[in-house]
Amino acid sequence: MISLTEMPAGKKGTIAAINGGYGLVKKLDKMGFRIGKEITKVSGQWMKGPVVIRSGNTEIAIGFGMANKIMVEVK
Amino acid sequence: MKILLTGNPNVGKSVVFNRLTGVDVISSNYPGTTIDFAKGYMYIAGEQIELIDVPGIYTLEPTCKAEEIAVQMLKEGDVIIQVIDATNLERNLNLTIQLIKYKKPMVIALNLFDETKHTGISIDVEKLEQIIDIPCIPTCALTGQGIKELVERIKDARLSSFVYNDSQRWNEIGDIISKVQKITHKHHTFSEILGDISVKPLTGIPLLILVLLLTFTLIRFIGEGLISHVFEPFFKEVWAPIMLKFSDLLGQQGFFHDLLIGKLIDGRIDFGQSFGLLTTGLFVPLGAVLPYVFAFYTVLAFLEDSGYLPRMAVMADTIMHKTGLHGLAIIPMLLGLGCNVPGVLATRILETRKEKFIAATLLSIAVPCMALQAMLFGLLGHYGIRGLGIVFGTLMVVWIIIGLMLRKIIKGTSPEIFVEIPPYRIPYLKGVIKKVWMRLKWFIKEAVPFVLLGVLIANLLYTFGVIQFIGKITAPVFIHLLGLPKEAAGALIIGFLRKDLAVGMLIPLNMTLKQLVVASVVLSMYFPCVATFAVLLKELGVIDLLKSTMIMVLSALITGGLLNMILSMTLN
Numbered sequence: 001m002i003s004l005t006e007m008p009a010g011k012k013g014t015i016a017a018i019n020g021g022y023g024l025v026k027k028l029d030k031m032g033f034r035i036g037k038e039i040t041k042v043s044g045q046w047m048k049g050p051v052v053i054r055s056g057n058t059e060i061a062i063g064f065g066m067a068n069k070i071m072v073e074v075k
Numbered sequence: 076m077k078i079l080l081t082g083n084p085n086v087g088k089s090v091v092f093n094r095l096t097g098v099d100v101i102s103s104n105y106p107g108t109t110i111d112f113a114k115g116y117m118y119i120a121g122e123q124i125e126l127i128d129v130p131g132i133y134t135l136e137p138t139c140k141a142e143e144i145a146v147q148m149l150k151e152g153d154v155i156i157q158v159i160d161a162t163n164l165e166r167n168l169n170l171t172i173q174l175i176k177y178k179k180p181m182v183i184a185l186n187l188f189d190e191t192k193h194t195g196i197s198i199d200v201e202k203l204e205q206i207i208d209i210p211c212i213p214t215c216a217l218t219g220q221g222i223k224e225l226v227e228r229i230k231d232a233r234l235s236s237f238v239y240n241d242s243q244r245w246n247e248i249g250d251i252i253s254k255v256q257k258i259t260h261k262h263h264t265f266s267e268i269l270g271d272i273s274v275k276p277l278t279g280i281p282l283l284i285l286v287l288l289l290t291f292t293l294i295r296f297i298g299e300g301l302i303s304h305v306f307e308p309f310f311k312e313v314w315a316p317i318m319l320k321f322s323d324l325l326g327q328q329g330f331f332h333d334l335l336i337g338k339l340i341d342g343r344i345d346f347g348q349s350f351g352l353l354t355t356g357l358f359v360p361l362g363a364v365l366p367y368v369f370a371f372y373t374v375l376a377f378l379e380d381s382g383y384l385p386r387m388a389v390m391a392d393t394i395m396h397k398t399g400l401h402g403l404a405i406i407p408m409l410l411g412l413g414c415n416v417p418g419v420l421a422t423r424i425l426e427t428r429k430e431k432f433i434a435a436t437l438l439s440i441a442v443p444c445m446a447l448q449a450m451l452f453g454l455l456g457h458y459g460i461r462g463l464g465i466v467f468g469t470l471m472v473v474w475i476i477i478g479l480m481l482r483k484i485i486k487g488t489s490p491e492i493f494v495e496i497p498p499y500r501i502p503y504l505k506g507v508i509k510k511v512w513m514r515l516k517w518f519i520k521e522a523v524p525f526v527l528l529g530v531l532i533a534n535l536l537y538t539f540g541v542i543q544f545i546g547k548i549t550a551p552v553f554i555h556l557l558g559l560p561k562e563a564a565g566a567l568i569i570g571f572l573r574k575d576l577a578v579g580m581l582i583p584l585n586m587t588l589k590q591l592v593v594a595s596v597v598l599s600m601y602f603p604c605v606a607t608f609a610v611l612l613k614e615l616g617v618i619d620l621l622k623s624t625m626i627m628v629l630s631a632l633i634t635g636g637l638l639n640m641i642l643s644m645t646l647n
Binding site for chain 2: 009023026027029030031032034042043044045046047048049050052056057058059060061062063064065066
């Protein structure tokens with residue numbers, strides 16, 4: 001299990017844990033991202049920039065700190 | 076009857092709204108807030124129905140002010156039309172089943188239905204309608220497909236009998252999806268490939284630079300073209316002779332002549348320097364600025380509606396983060412390049428007080444509006460990089476330095492970016508035209524009266540010697556610190572009303588390039604115009620506005636003084 005920031009771009013994986021508070025869980029939930037959801041990491045940026053992930057036809061950008069709290073099981 | 080159009084952001088809701096309503100769309104503020112929504116009318120069987128475009132929401136548990144208002148607005152309608160992105164059924168149904176608990180008659184528009192086909196999704200619409208017990212109509216708002224049917228079925232809007240256990244929401248949705256949707260293998264579409272390219276650092280950064288260069292080249296090309304081929308010829312060939320006749324009629328001098336026509340320069344009207352209500356007062360907003368404002372909003376509308384802005388936000392996030400903002404703050408900054416007022420209003424997409432304060436302050440100091448830029452192009456354009464380059468370069472450096480400082484000084488938190496990146500879409504032309512038209516109307520309504528008022532006040536202040544007096548007492552600052560003639564004080568006073576007009580007042584002062592550059596930078600930074608000041612007061616409150624104003628004045632004086640020193644050594 002690694003965090004979204006460590007996950008290589010282009011890889012698929014499943015969200016395994018969200019080590020953040022209720023706020024982060026709720027934010028992700030409203031966009032359809034939750035534990036067990038399969039995602040693809042589209043890109044990460046240099047110098048601790050945001051991470052872009054996709055699931056189905058939904059794509060979101062998440063700040064580095066938040067992405068660090070989202071753990072994934074990479075396939 | 077009042078119908079509310081709701082749905083997730085980026086589902087084509089505004090296009091559906093534009094299809095359903097006629098030309099008469101009113102944009103108004105929600106009472107007591109600066110959050111705006113569009114309102115229009117449609118006719119069904121002779122009955123006039125009010126249609127409201129509610130700001131997009133993902134959930135009924137609001138996480139920000141705009142969402143709060145959207146939820147509030149939902150209570151006021153008779154019927155709800157939910158616009159759904161058919162390629163994103165799961166996330167959209169999450170809102171649907173929450174809306175069902177609101178107990179309002181509902182209809183669903185399954186928008187972007189045509190896109191399901193090439194994304195390998197097939198939806199059994201009848202079955203979906205059966206399960207959630209709400210009429211579902213497949214639409215493609217961009218081409219108008221399904222809109223007629225949607226209108227016909229509004230009368231079938233009903234309360235759903237669908238019940239579910241809230242703790243099992245996603246399971247319930249998953250259950251529905253498994254019954255109504257089949258996904259076959261799909262290939263990467265061109266828009267997806269382009270989308271990926273735009274957010275990967277190696278390709279995204281060059282693309283961002285390219286887009287920005289193209290944007291500004293286009294704006295200058297359109298703006299300059301319109302001015303030299305349409306607006307200037309009109310004012311020179313048509314309006315000037317009329318004004319000259321009028322001037323003869325008034326006897327070529329006197330108080331009213333000077334107020335309306337201004338001073339004749341070598342027996343002619345000079346739209347930059349005559350400074351009458353009907354000459355300079357009309358030429359500045361309509362002849363010099365409007366063409367650029369039009370160019371700016373046209374290009375911006377295409378950027379907005381294509382879906383590039385959130386990608387721009389992702390690419391800009393790293394830099395923005397250093398200033399205590401996040402990538403999305405690029406949107407108020409971009410809007411601010413058009414006019415600072417909508418720019419400041421757009422800071423409400425930022426969550427915390429700290430972010431709003433930093434964004435609003437940076438905007439007022441270092442983001443020149445199109446009106447100001449248009450006049451600066453005219454004033455400094457022929458000096459090339461030594462003129463405009465120094466002014467814009469200085470503003471950029473100031474933006475970054477003040478941002479870095481404010482991040483450290485201002486208390487509070489700076490949340491990180493969290494934003495949906497919608498697929499690239501071809502902008503809906505009618506929607507773009509409508510949007511540009513509404514913004515232009517707004518500009519004319521806001522700018523023209525203020526410029527006229529500015530000309531009037533400037534004339535009165537000169538007549539009664541007020542500007543000369545202020546010039547005298549502030550002379551030490553202007554002459555010694557900034558190296559400007561003391562008459563420049565007049566421009567700074569009028570700059571509070573309209574900055575474009577203030578630049579116009581610099582023209583007759585015959586300043587050197589160094590003085591022009593310093594005056595332009597100080598004029599851009601020292602204070603926002605009165606319209607921006609008013610919305611700043613509303614958005615920030617009195618205390619924060621005072622703090623922000625102090626930062627503006629101080630940084631303008633410091634930057635102006637430094638620039639004067641550096642340029643004295645290098646330019647002359």
